Amino acid sequence: MKKNLDNCKKEILNDISRTISFRLCSIGIDLGLFEDISINGPSSSKEIASRKKYNERYVREWLYGISKTGYIDFDRKTRKASINDHYSELFVSEGGKNSFKGFFKVINNMMLPYENLISSFKNGGGIKFEEYNSEFWKGLDLTGCSRYRSFLVPEWIDQVPDIKEKLNKGVKFGDFGCGTGRSAVELAKRFKNSTFFGFDKFEPNIEEARINAKASDVVTNTFFQVWDADEGGPNDKFDIAGAFDLIHDLPNPQEGINAIKNSLKPGGIFLLMDIKCTDDPIDNDDPMALFKFGASLHFCMTTSLAYNGIGLGTVGLPFKKVEELCFNAGFENVKEIDINHPINSLFQIS
Ligand SMILES: C[S@@+](CC[C@H](N)C(=O)[O-])C[C@H]1O[C@@H](n2cnc3c(N)ncnc32)[C@H](O)[C@@H]1O
Numbered sequence: 173m174k175k176n177l178d179n180c181k182k183e184i185l186n187d188i189s190r191t192i193s194f195r196l197c198s199i200g201i202d203l204g205l206f207e208d209i210s211i212n213g214p215s216s217s218k219e220i221a222s223r224k225k226y227n228e229r230y231v232r233e234w235l236y237g238i239s240k241t242g243y244i245d246f247d248r249k250t251r252k253a254s255i256n257d258h259y260s261e262l263f264v265s266e267g268g269k270n271s272f273k274g275f276f277k278v279i280n281n282m283m284l285p286y287e288n289l290i291s292s293f294k295n296g297g298g299i300k301f302e303e304y305n306s307e308f309w310k311g312l313d314l315t316g317c318s319r320y321r322s323f324l325v326p327e328w329i330d331q332v333p334d335i336k337e338k339l340n341k342g343v344k345f346g347d348f349g350c351g352t353g354r355s356a357v358e359l360a361k362r363f364k365n366s367t368f369f370g371f372d373k374f375e376p377n378i379e380e381a382r383i384n385a386k387a388s389d390v391v392t393n394t395f396f397q398v399w400d401a402d403e404g405g406p407n408d409k410f411d412i413a414g415a416f417d418l419i420h421d422l423p424n425p426q427e428g429i430n431a432i433k434n435s436l437k438p439g440g441i442f443l444l445m446d447i448k449c450t451d452d453p454i455d456n457d458d459p460m461a462l463f464k465f466g467a468s469l470h471f472c473m474t475t476s477l478a479y480n481g482i483g484l485g486t487v488g489l490p491f492k493k494v495e496e497l498c499f500n501a502g503f504e505n506v507k508e509i510d511i512n513h514p515i516n517s518l519f520q521i522s
Contacts, residue, residue, distance in 0.1 A: 274314025298478030349418025353381025423481020
């Protein structure tokens, strides 16, 4: 149906408002404003500013603005703001199923190297890892923390009994593109008989992974090491290999899967988690589609192109492509596990 001009305008104005809403939420998360109100209950801008040692005028303007999003209630009489339990869980909690903190940090910070992105449109190339600030990586750490602590380890692993059984008995697990180690750490907490080896190209991630392992008391069954998928497999063999949100980012995904295949012992299993998508990118119409294309332009495709890669993109790994890459690498079976998640898909490959 053809929309009239007024409806088009409404849509765009709504987008503009929601962009500001997104930004105010990011400020509230980064400055601990939601957290402060959640801990201390109904508070005035003066009380918040005094506790946080912020400029009161800024806090007051933020409170007026954020109350228009509906995420914070503002009492006109007392001039106090409060947050309900649902929004506390969404904005303040870490590692839970409903924690959105990491999401906000990732999106807000991945959009910062804007000039670099504009320049890449004109000149090709892309944005390298070190051009993103540390808060971007912190955001990825938090999203990983939620996904592995609340989904992969307590739920999805139970849907792949072959893997669960091996992990219970005690095996060597290689976690390729481990980031800050959240998947390896959460797996190590549950499967104490197994040993987890995490590999990642970006050295600060490896350092953070070691810190996360220490904080979770799993230093005896986790090991982390810098590794670049473009340089082949590590000098070790594993019973199970995992790649969680790695392959679509790789400059050369085929080389990456070849390296993973070569690192497996005979009969080894490859657990691949990547982004849920359709064969033709334009057919991605799910509620997260816009987010996925945004993430692709601002990070996934763009970092791959920065390292002279093919730029597969966030929605570049549908089932058919997974099969193609895995069969080329010498795997024989690709089975998709039904995890019913809005962003991720999971495959058991052997
Ligand atoms: C989207 S992050 C996922 C990190 C982690 N698996 C998670 O889910 O939280 C992709 C990771 O792949 C790593 N990476 C990208 N290219 C790589 C390469 N060529 N070799 C090894 N790791 C790479 C990045 O450093 C980053 O940590």
